[in-house]
Amino acid sequence: MGKKTVKQEVDLAKLPPLSDKQKAELAALATRPEKDIDYSDMPPLSADFWKSAERGKFYKPTKTSTTVRIDSDVLT
Numbered sequence: 248m249g250k251k252t253v254k255q256e257v258d259l260a261k262l263p264p265l266s267d268k269q270k271a272e273l274a275a276l277a278t279r280p281e282k283d284i285d286y287s288d289m290p291p292l293s294a295d296f297w298k299s300a301e302r303g304k305f306y307k308p309t310k311t312s313t314t315v316r317i318d319s320d321v322l323t
Contacts, residue, residue, distance in 0.1 A: 265273070
């Protein structure tokens with residue numbers, strides 16, 4: 248049996264309110280000192296990496312051809 252994909256659209260202008268548990272987690276993270284953050288799974292990037300970095304290298308916008316029919320009196 249294949250996996251089902253669940254797609255959910257989120258309006259960033261109308262995000263659901265945070266629960267009390269989520270607020271407590273964010274407050275605890277905000278007070279955690281930088282030295283306590285574990286970066287072991289993310290090695291630091293050297294200056295050489297940033298010299299060859301390109302913005303939007305893998306972003307390929309898609310374009311779709313459409314047709315719209317408008318009454319002549321509306322157009323004028």
